[in-house]
Amino acid sequence: MSTQPIVVIGGGFYGCSVAEYLAQQGAEVVLLERAADLLTRASYSNQARLHGGYHYPRSFSTAYRSRLNFERFLREYRPAIADCFTKLYAIARIGSKVSPHQFEFFCRNIDAPLVPASSKLTKLFSPRLISAVYETQEYAFDAAVLRRLLVERLVQSGVKLQLNTTVAAVQSQADGNLAVLDDRGNCHTASYVFNCTYAGLNTIAGILPTRSNLKHEITELALVQLPTELENVSVTVMDGPFFSFMPFPDRGLSTFTHVRYTPHASWLESPESLNAYQVLAAAEARSNFGYMVRDAQRYMPCLNDTRYCDSLFEVKTVLVKNEGDDGRPILFEVDAQQPKIVSMLGSKIDNIYDALAAVQSYFDRP
Template structure:
């Protein structure tokens, strides 16, 4: 069948693109290899609507996040949890930043940063500064429903799940896509919004891979004690942790820089030991959903909870509810300054092929430029 655009991946970026183009009347096909949209990174992450606090070492990322924050908040407020105190703290030891630096950074980026006494939250001597900030968390399930509801009346947009491209060939001004279900589709425009699978598609089409470090990450869901209920805490900037509300689920997510990544791969097509135990579901060049995988690792809860317990005062208790696993690609160039640029790369002009890679939800607007 002929389409105006074929989009790989029904995460936020994929569905956002589908909606934008669908509303203009374009014929859009979305292929999603999982059984439903929003089953990987869009859902399995800290669900932070970034204001920029996270990037005291990358001013440009911070400014951009702050700018998009307001826009995302305007457009998608319905899926955000805003009624909690987001506390950022700087660890006294092993941190790449400190209280004074963080204050200065927030002033420069013009984002809210109000001093709180660190001893209100943390054990003595562990944090040299604590700050009340303005940041929200989004609920991926509500966001997903919004997109599905908006897309449902559009007859020109089709989302096909449990289906992925198996062969892609260029034929004059069109891409010929053969899918895993044997269907043949054709379009002059391909959008690769597969996030962790971005290089899989590149390999299939013979394009140079992004230079990426892959991490299999675990996000822990917790129930929390009363004092922590309306508080999110993030300790910066180094081997620390974050415990904050997870959308509107009533649960908190717990992550840590050292224990959240379980295994790492630097290969262009990520290779992991656990792939051999996945029963053929996952292999280099075709990443399965880690959260659904039979070979997912044992939880790092003992370590993550211990780290958080070390910092937090006793009354801020929390307990284990479950774990979510997902693959996270990190652009290698961004490791030093910890920036998280949203990369939108046009790899072929005619027919058009565009790959997008972003670790942040509110920079989705970066897509607008290439979609028009």
């Protein structure tokens, strides 16, 4: 057995959690992150939805896993959870892939609490375009608090953290170890490498591209101040080209997204495609919020008074195979040429427990 540390590349929620988990199992762990802080990319710039399963009526397995992971995540990261808002799911009359009856049936099946919304809340919606409104149990997380909690946990578990370090290549060595080369010319010797770089998963020389096809999207989360009628209310309209607004606790605002206008560009990854972070850096940061809210206020007229404040732009990377069902399983792939390298594509934040179980099985295998 090698005495060299395990190197985890990428300090998002997934990389940090994997690093902590491995350290708790007794390994020496080095975590390398290209940015100046942890959780600055997808793990910060997201909708902050702690999924309760409701979002995935077309992927029972994703919804069911969400339900199971929800309570566990809530217990473990309680200080990072915002639950002081009413979460409404509404069903569109036209263009929805789910009917009220199907949605109720689905929620019962995954054991997700669901009650018809009060008439005061239902009146916020256009009855011509919305057929049902439900009150649900779904919360938001504060990514800045998650970051603070993770830093404490990494320190406690003895993970060695190196920020401002971009990994450029991983090479196999004659003694069975791996050489992890960073952009500063340093070489970190590793017994195993966990590649948790999300949008950058296939950009490191010496790590084979994942066998599962990836799709990248440049996404925009508009940050808004909601009108007073919607203070402490969050809405998701299901299931198709509709909109959602969720609290974004770190900024004291709400994110506003629209299935049609949040993605600004998308492409399938191929050996020729550019580094997604570079594509994002070169993209024009022009907001689509005007389009989002103009469409959304047809469903909720009071959204007319929403005040736009800012936008977060981020790369979203998903598995092509889940395009149809909107499922969000984690990707866990052992490199085809070097079995000591594992690439993991993070999924929803609460899916972390599936990722840690996969790490455990990897080391438990005969």
